[in-house]
Amino acid sequence: MLRSLAQKLINLFRYPPRFLYRKQIKIIYPVHTFQQYVNCQWSLPDGYTLCSPGSDADLQSWASLLNAEPGFGRWTRERIASDILPHLIAPDAATHLFYKGRLIGCCSTHDCSTAQKKIGKLMWLVIDPAHRGMGLGRIVNNRTLAFFARENYALVLGFTDPDRLTALRLYFSIGCIPGYDSLYSFIHWGKVKRGLRAGRIS
Numbered sequence: 001m002l003r004s005l006a007q008k009l010i011n012l013f014r015y016p017p018r019f020l021y022r023k024q025i026k027i028i029y030p031v032h033t034f035q036q037y038v039n040c041q042w043s044l045p046d047g048y049t050l051c052s053p054g055s056d057a058d059l060q061s062w063a064s065l066l067n068a069e070p071g072f073g074r075w076t077r078e079r080i081a082s083d084i085l086p087h088l089i090a091p092d093a094a095t096h097l098f099y100k101g102r103l104i105g106c107c108s109t110h111d112c113s114t115a116q117k118k119i120g121k122l123m124w125l126v127i128d129p130a131h132r133g134m135g136l137g138r139i140v141n142n143r144t145l146a147f148f149a150r151e152n153y154a155l156v157l158g159f160t161d162p163d164r165l166t167a168l169r170l171y172f173s174i175g176c177i178p179g180y181d182s183l184y185s186f187i188h189w190g191k192v193k194r195g196l197r198a199g200r201i202s
Helices: 002-014 031-037 059-067 077-083 136-150 165-173 185-198
Strands: 025-028 048-051 094-099 102-111 119-127 155-160 177-179
Touching (some): 048 136, 059 102, 059 119, 119 136, 136 165, 165 185, 177 185
Parallel strands (some): 119 155
Antiparallel strands (some): 025 155, 048 094, 094 102
């Protein structure tokens, strides 16, 4: 009896209920502003091109790019085929950024609608570190957000680690607001806001 109770307590701390604690923080995107990005002609530096991944997309290069980002888990072409492509809100609703033919950036959509409401998530935004600092992440992010406007989504969410302050600074700059989905999220967001005010970079 005592051993069973002790194990339950250990599991509670190891796997707390989601209303108490979530590792990541939730972001709510300003869906009403996305229409301006639909059919936008993006201005890119020389050598860069944007497109949506088609049926001939190089899934291995895509997986390699995701694997280069710490905290994104282990990716293979098979995982992309099962975890990303079937969940896009439309067949073309993802963005690839190339530099001289090499994939150096990506972002994708994810449909999680209910019977009552069209809900989506922005997922897997990555820019190769060698190509950061030029505003390319904002372009890839916003081009991908445009698909939610085109497909008439009512709510768009994102989830990220609370220590990714550079990404969070981008999200706030386009009008995102914090999502409070657990008791601990109030602590997470308090730390994030203090970090952003202090100008820390991560």
